[in-house]
Amino acid sequence: MPLRCTSTICVKSLENQPSKQFVVLVIKSQRKHISMSSPISIRKRLLITLIGLIGVTWLGVFVLISKDSTHELEEIYDASLAQNARILFGLLQQEVKEGELELLSDIELNSDRMHAYELNIAFWASIGKVTIQSSGAPEFLTALPDGFSDYTFNGSKWRVFTLRDRETDLVIHTAQKLEAREELVAYLIKDTLSVNILILPVMGLLIWWGISSSLKPLKQLVDEAGAMDSHSLRPFNIEDAPSEVSPLITALNQLLERLNLAIENERRFTSDAAHELRTPLAGLKVQLQVALRADDPQQKANAMKKAVEGIDRATHLVNQLLTLARADREDAGTLVMGRVDLVSLSENILSTMKAEALQLGIKLNFTTDQRSIYVECEPTMIEIALRNLLENALRYTAPPAQAGIDLTRSSTSGEVILSVWDTGKGIPPEAVAQMFQRFKRGSDNSASGSGLGLSIVQRIGDIHNAQVSVNPASKTTKFSISLRFKTAR
Incomplete structure (x- = not known):
């Protein structure tokens, strides 16, 4: 019945039909196919992966730079405090030695033209009852330890460097607000982060362009494949292809x-x-x-x-x-190979064809020098090849005559040689090259046949890596066709 409805109505309308289960199965399969998400493209996958990796790398580098920069700024500022303290310490010591200490108390520091940043740095010096300090300097405690220390005054944190002379009772403090340092570090981090944020989209565009350019060979490969049909399966150009492709x-x-x-x-x-x-x-x-x-x-x-x-x-x-057709379709990679005893296989085939040979007045023989000879092969294919060779021998050998199988192993090369022979008149040597052509029969067409038997044998030999050879009959030799298995065991 015609289907002109949605999938749900179709299933209901076919409730009593034999094809109900098939229709339901098809609908489920289509829904499952539709629900499957399309795979992400290589371009998007590379773009996301590279930008993600670069972003994570930059974040790590940013953290390390910020940490190292903060540490280096702290070192520079601490060194500046220590240097200023030692300069002031040297000047005041000189004043003390020259006896001009009373002049220090008359020094007035003019704060009218001070730089705004000067409010973040200060010094304080005392010797005896004489005290000198910069404008806005905190009231330092003389009990601060020598060297660097942190000091809090009126809610502001200061970084202080202290020098003390026990002989002259000279004490010098140079200090800097930690806010100034934190502000500079914040500016540095902000500028670094801003640059990274601005560069990341540009880097993403450059990566996208680079990936697109690099994937052009795949696009060309897809275009070439799309332009092919069953009548023009030409090979792809490999000269300009990248090494990965x-x-x-x-x-x-x-x-x-x-x-x-x-x-x-x-x-x-x-x-x-x-x-x-x-x-x-x-x-x-x-x-x-x-x-x-x-x-x-x-x-x-x-x-x-x-x-x-x-x-x-x-x-x-x-x-x-x-x-x-089956032999043409198979190859060494698709066949299921096994360890097969050719002695046993040959005996079985000869036993099944003995009655037909006796009826034709032909005697079948089998000779071998070993009880068992094993090769890696597909037994059905080898049986087909042997049967075709024996049928040719029976068909083209006039009674009284003989035919048979010789099976030997080469003592030098280790090859297994499987020969099917007969005492017929054979073929001329110049006809050997044509006898394996399909539908090609000899000059004697009185016997029935299709001209495909030897083509089948040749194909089976090829897929087993076995060499097929012919020994044309003469007055002193028999006509024979041999299979030489190179992979013999």
């Missing part, structure tokens, strides 16, 4: 190469299969038409017999095509 492009090019090969195999397979199936199907149709129109029972029986033979040939061809 080069492995990705190399892997994609390798994938495209495999896809091109797979598509080419698919096209060739489809074309060859259509061409090869057309002939037996046309012949089958003709024989069935003859059987339908024939009035003679013998003629009708002959036509039906030929139709059955045509069906057998077509069935064999379809099976071979399916086997070849």
Whole structure:
């Protein structure tokens, strides 16, 4: 029934329909897909990460600079207090030595033209009953310890440096309000923080521009991939790619190469299969038409017999095509390899084909110099290859004749050599190069076949890294096809 409603109404209207569960499943799947948040882009992720890291780094640097700057300012101001105290101490000592102490009491400090900052610094000196102090200086206690100390007067905190002469009873205090220091530190922190705050957006824009420029190769890669279709899977350009993207492009090019090969195999397979199936199907149709129109029972029986033979040939061809399609699809990375005993595998195949060989008047043989020989392979594929080789041997060997399997291990290279041989007339040496081509048959076409058996064997040998070799028959040798497994154990 047509669906012209929302998802909720659709589910209710299909309550009694067999497809109810399927519709509910599709709706749930769509809702789940819609609810999934889209992944954040690499550009945003890098921008947020870099700005966050820079911000945290700057914050740490700002804290360290503020701490070190405060410490250095404290050192500079303390050194200035100590220096001023020692200068004043030297001058007053000189006055005491010259006997002009009474003149000190007549000194008047004019505060009319004082700098505003002078209110934050002060000095106080006393010797005997004579006291000298700057304007606004606090009333210092003579009991303050020598050196640096903190002193509070009328709610104001002062940093004080004290010098004392025990012989002349001279006491000097130089002081500075801590407010002045804190104000300067606050200005320094404020200016530093303002600069950082102003620079951070500019840095963010520069980072965004740099990231966008750096990600241009990925954008070009996406554009190239979007412009491709199944008819033009050309490799990506890797010359101007950054080193971080080069492995990705190399892997994609390798994938495209495999896809091109797979598509080419698919096209060739489809074309060859259509061409090869057309002939037996046309012949089958003709024989069935003859059987339908024939009035003679013998003629009708002959036509039906030929139709059955045509069906057998077509069935064999379809099976071979399916086997070849599977072999083309597989490779060493997709096959499930295992440790297989080729002696046992060969004996089993020979036992299943012995009856057919006896019926054709051909004797099957098996020779090996070991009780078991193991290789890493996919057993079904190797069985298909052996069966195709043995079927070719039985099909193209006229009785009385012999055929069989020889299985040996090379004492020098360690390779396992699996040979299928027969005592037929073989093929000319110049025809060896063409015998593995698909749908290519020899000059003797009297035997039934599809021309795919050896192509299947070649493909199975390739995906097992096994070398396929041919020994054409001569007067002194047998015709044989061998598989050499390099990965033998």
